[in-house]
Amino acid sequence: MGRSIRLVVVALVAALAVAACGGKEEAPTQAAPDPSTPQVVDGGTLAAGEKVSAPKGDVVLTVTGDIGTANKGKKLELDLASLEKMRQVRVEAAEPFLKRRVVFEGVLLSDLLAVAGVPDSASKVSLTALDDYKVDFKVADVRSSQMLLATKADGKHMPVDRSGPIRIVFPDGSSLGRNPDLWIWSVASMKVI
Amino acid sequence: MEVLILQAYANVNRTTAIFGEQSFLNSTLVNAQREALLLEDQIEELPRTGDLKGAGIRRGLLANQLSQAEGQSSDPQVAQTLAQARVDLTLIQRHLARIEAEPDRVSVPDEVTIMQPAAHRLAVSIKQLFDAKEQGLFGAVNGALNARRSSERLLVGLSAMVLVVGLALSLSLRQRVRKDFARAYAALTAEVDERKAAEQALRASEERFRSLVQNSSDVISIVDADGAVRYHSESVRRVLGYDPGELVDGDPLTLVHPDDRERVSRFVAEAALRPGVTAAETWRVRHRDGTWLHSETVAANLLEDANVRGLVLNTRDVSDRKELEAQLVHQAFHDGLTGLANRTLFTERVEHALARSDPADLGVLFIDLDDFKHVNDSLGHAAGDQLLVAAARRLQGCLRPSDTAARLGGDEFAVLLERVTDADAAAGVAARILDTLHQPFGLNGRTIPIKASLGAAVGRPGVDDADELLRNADVAMYAAKAGGKDRYELFHPDMHEDMLQRLELEAELRHVADRDQLVLHYQPIVELVTGRITRVEALVRWDHPAKGLLGPAAFIPLAEEQGLIGPIGRWVLLQACLQARRWQDQFPDAPPLSVHVNLSGRQLEEQRLVGEVVQALETARLAPRLLTLEITESVLVSDIEAMSARLRELKGLGVHLAIDDFGTGYSSLSYLRRFPIDMLKIDKAFVDGIGRGREDTALAHAIIKLSHTLQLHAVAEGIEEAEQAASLVTLGCRDGQGFHFARPLTAAAMTELLGKTVADGGFYLPNAAAPVESLSG
Numbered sequence: 003m004g005r006s007i008r009l010v011v012v013a014l015v016a017a018l019a020v021a022a023c024g025g026k027e028e029a030p031t032q033a034a035p036d037p038s039t040p041q042v043v044d045g046g047t048l049a050a051g052e053k054v055s056a057p058k059g060d061v062v063l064t065v066t067g068d069i070g071t072a073n074k075g076k077k078l079e080l081d082l083a084s085l086e087k088m089r090q091v092r093v094e095a096a097e098p099f100l101k102r103r104v105v106f107e108g109v110l111l112s113d114l115l116a117v118a119g120v121p122d123s124a125s126k127v128s129l130t131a132l133d134d135y136k137v138d139f140k141v142a143d144v145r146s147s148q149m150l151l152a153t154k155a156d157g158k159h160m161p162v163d164r165s166g167p168i169r170i171v172f173p174d175g176s177s178l179g180r181n182p183d184l185w186i187w188s189v190a191s192m193k194v195i
Numbered sequence: 196m197e198v199l200i201l202q203a204y205a206n207v208n209r210t211t212a213i214f215g216e217q218s219f220l221n222s223t224l225v226n227a228q229r230e231a232l233l234l235e236d237q238i239e240e241l242p243r244t245g246d247l248k249g250a251g252i253r254r255g256l257l258a259n260q261l262s263q264a265e266g267q268s269s270d271p272q273v274a275q276t277l278a279q280a281r282v283d284l285t286l287i288q289r290h291l292a293r294i295e296a297e298p299d300r301v302s303v304p305d306e307v308t309i310m311q312p313a314a315h316r317l318a319v320s321i322k323q324l325f326d327a328k329e330q331g332l333f334g335a336v337n338g339a340l341n342a343r344r345s346s347e348r349l350l351v352g353l354s355a356m357v358l359v360v361g362l363a364l365s366l367s368l369r370q371r372v373r374k375d376f377a378r379a380y381a382a383l384t385a386e387v388d389e390r391k392a393a394e395q396a397l398r399a400s401e402e403r404f405r406s407l408v409q410n411s412s413d414v415i416s417i418v419d420a421d422g423a424v425r426y427h428s429e430s431v432r433r434v435l436g437y438d439p440g441e442l443v444d445g446d447p448l449t450l451v452h453p454d455d456r457e458r459v460s461r462f463v464a465e466a467a468l469r470p471g472v473t474a475a476e477t478w479r480v481r482h483r484d485g486t487w488l489h490s491e492t493v494a495a496n497l498l499e500d501a502n503v504r505g506l507v508l509n510t511r512d513v514s515d516r517k518e519l520e521a522q523l524v525h526q527a528f529h530d531g532l533t534g535l536a537n538r539t540l541f542t543e544r545v546e547h548a549l550a551r552s553d554p555a556d557l558g559v560l561f562i563d564l565d566d567f568k569h570v571n572d573s574l575g576h577a578a579g580d581q582l583l584v585a586a587a588r589r590l591q592g593c594l595r596p597s598d599t600a601a602r603l604g605g606d607e608f609a610v611l612l613e614r615v616t617d618a619d620a621a622a623g624v625a626a627r628i629l630d631t632l633h634q635p636f637g638l639n640g641r642t643i644p645i646k647a648s649l650g651a652a653v654g655r656p657g658v659d660d661a662d663e664l665l666r667n668a669d670v671a672m673y674a675a676k677a678g679g680k681d682r683y684e685l686f687h688p689d690m691h692e693d694m695l696q697r698l699e700l701e702a703e704l705r706h707v708a709d710r711d712q713l714v715l716h717y718q719p720i721v722e723l724v725t726g727r728i729t730r731v732e733a734l735v736r737w738d739h740p741a742k743g744l745l746g747p748a749a750f751i752p753l754a755e756e757q758g759l760i761g762p763i764g765r766w767v768l769l770q771a772c773l774q775a776r777r778w779q780d781q782f783p784d785a786p787p788l789s790v791h792v793n794l795s796g797r798q799l800e801e802q803r804l805v806g807e808v809v810q811a812l813e814t815a816r817l818a819p820r821l822l823t824l825e826i827t828e829s830v831l832v833s834d835i836e837a838m839s840a841r842l843r844e845l846k847g848l849g850v851h852l853a854i855d856d857f858g859t860g861y862s863s864l865s866y867l868r869r870f871p872i873d874m875l876k877i878d879k880a881f882v883d884g885i886g887r888g889r890e891d892t893a894l895a896h897a898i899i900k901l902s903h904t905l906q907l908h909a910v911a912e913g914i915e916e917a918e919q920a921a922s923l924v925t926l927g928c929r930d931g932q933g934f935h936f937a938r939p940l941t942a943a944a945m946t947e948l949l950g951k952t953v954a955d956g957g958f959y960l961p962n963a964a965a966p967v968e969s970l971s972g
Contacts, residue, residue, distance in 0.1 A: 099223070099263040133230065133256045162255025164262065188256065 037094040038174045040148050043107065046089035050116035057081035062167045063151075067194035070119020078118055082167060085153050089113050093150060093173045098182040099165075106171045108152035112145045115194075124194050129170065132162065132188040137170075139178075141194075148173050151189065162188055220267040224325040227260035231321045235314040238287070239390060241294075242303050251291050257317070258284055276324045283313040304398060311391075417505040420467045420498055422447065422460070425505055434512050436483030452479035452487060466494035466506050477513060489517040530602040532580055533587035541601035541609055546661045548613055554654025558612035558621035559664050561672040562590070562628065565646040565680045567606035570638075578638050586645055589631045593624065609668070618685055621651045625683035648675035649683035670694045677753075697753070703739070704754055708762040712738050715770050716939035719948075719960075720791070720910055720932040723924045726960040728952065730823065731778075732791040732932065733771040734939050735763070747793075755797045764798045765807050772815030772822060774942055779817075782949060785957050791823045793855065796830040800837070805844050812848070819849030823874065826852065828860025835866055846871040853910070858898055867905060875902045877928070879913025885922045896926045903927065936960060 035041055048054065054073050059081035072078050085108070092107045115127070120141065128138045139149075152171045153159065160166025165187035172179025179185070234253045241250060261284065265277050290306045414434050417426040424447045427439040435450070442450075451459050455478035466473045473494045479487045491513040497503035528540035536544065548557050564586060571579035583606065590600045590608060599611040610628070615621045629649060635642035650671025654664050671686035673694050678684060707713055713735060720730040737745040754760045775790035798804050812819055824845060831838050831854060842852055853874035854860075858881050877898050884891025895911075902909035911923050914933030923931055937960075940948060952958040 099219075100266045102266075132252050133226075162252055163258040165259050187259070 040093040044090040048087035064191045106152035107154040137186045230257035231318040414510040416508040536601040557654040558615040559668040560610040561668040562608040564606040646681040652686035718939040728958040730789040768811040776815045823851040825855040874908040
């Protein structure tokens, strides 16, 4: 029993080691990038804690409420350029209304919350669209999910005619994303409470 | 607005998504319908709101919905409707883009008119599609329930149950949705129609108003309470030369004359305090080209009016009117013909001068043109006016800038001298004026000197006010006139008295004829050699109650001037003829005496003289050849033509004509020959000269010879000494008169003399050389 038990233990340890190593394996983004998982395409120059300058182009998103960063009074006004300075993520998702897959590019909503300086104490965000449609999310849900505030669809900016200029999209597998009602398009403003 | 209800359904519609594709499409259609109705509304409101961006976003949202709907259905009906909807949407997009491209956006109403039907069509077609699809939902459920296979039926039944439950839920919601949507839709349509009508009416009245404002020749401006200009009508271009845009938001005071700015600020401030319309206020504004205009403005306070919120100013260019006013003021103070000051202004100037300076420094001259009436009557009023203008110009030429020349009226002028040292200085100016006037003035081809009578008065401190000073100058001028005209007189206080007396005399003269205050004295004309009285000269006197007997020199010139010579002349003619007749009757054996009557220039001017002579002769029953009319030479040559004609007329009556005071006038020999005269009376001056020196004697001789040559009877006047009589005889003069023979006698005295001297062949003075004193007076 002596030697066989030792072998089993070594095998077990090895298996464990292998398992541990396997656990430590990097996220499968290097070898063959899966387009349906969010990929960083640009690290961005605008990060949390930095000042956001006043928008030069048309304002596409106005952030109000419990935020730490503002550039117009207590509001944070952002144009497409400002959004595109933040970390850009790309993902292919199933657009529920057009019933086809679209490659979206934009900012993770959680990243946006960070840039806006949303404190940990915040509880929810309320998004309102150009047609007055409103959707609320829990801040916790936003931080833990990979919901995207998209600025491009299939590589192009989106006019209002095509649900733009910015819209909320969810990658495959997102539980929130299963509800088409949450895919709010033509987002105009966000209020943090 | 019912439209607000639609906004509430933004979220609810999404819940229908759980019913699968059919309901997915339906919810999209509901969304699309919402956007379509809102788009129709926004387009309607576009002219008022100008919210191009909002309309554009709404269009985009609707386009998004249509894209989704296209992806959610394979139904050809849906595809067709959606395709048509796309066309309408594209049209709207195009026209929104057009409006955005146009800078002044004036065609918004027109573009809206084009977009409205398209927006309406969109709403209608989507609604219809939605209604149709709603039916379809139930149809699909029905179909599923009729499936044959039990398992299918079960499945369907289960899902149907779910469906039914869900449906029931959403049905009640849906009913409400439909009802509300229908209500909103109906209300929107009704409102749209109402609004269209109201808008058209408003547009029409706005057009009318705009046209009125643009075409008004007044400038209409709207000004804020603090005076900033918000609007100027088009006419500001015409009136002030500026573009309306150039002046908006500017400070309007920059256009106002600096001296008027304070007044204008006050005007605007006061207008803002009071409701209603202000009174008109005038001030000067500057035209773009730099010239100043007079403007008149009225302000209406419309600060409370929501559509205006300002003061409405109505401004008019009244420069023409101001100029006219200035002209009228000028006319009120100046003489129209000569441009000199008129009496009003002159009096004012004198008053001001007296208030300002020492009266002794002031001189007033009154100038009256001599015989101006004559010029007017003979040459016409146009010539008269020319004369006045020339006189005015010459007058001004004599004066300094500080002096004032005025025309008081008619042919009367006045001058105010503001810095005279003394009366002599004033006299100097007077003399200069008369000289300047004397220079011949060309009129109708003739040149005549301008003669005037001038009176000068200098102010007396403590004595004279304006009225006094003017009166003094006037009376001095009067004295100059009375003194013979063509001269000046300096005022002295006695002049008033003199003038008063003269005026008195004038007044009395008017009645002299009917008051029997005239009397004729007679002086005999004798044959020098024999002493025989052949003729008698009638000389008029005025037996003045206070002044005694006045000779003709004292009142005849005055009478002539005043036009009173007529009655006097008639009286004299008649009395002389009557007296001559009387003597004839009294002394029937002696040859009848001729009577001489002097005629004045005025009498000769009148046509009726001829008739008066006839009347006198007939009344007296005197033969015309016994009447000799004497006319002084200077009168004859004053108007050769007229005199010549008149003399011919008189000669035609059979009377004799004599030139009196011959040698003192300026007759030329050729004229003498034209006059139908019979006798020359040699002036006393020549008679006096006889015996005094060779020249004078020669002169007298020459005249006597002249009369012989012309076959005229010569009578020497003013013989006072026997030697003169003797010399005259030697020189060939046959007849004479004078104190040497007899002074002028009353009729009674004359009758007595005749009685004493009557003999065969006539009346002979006892001693030709011995003078006869007048027996009375």
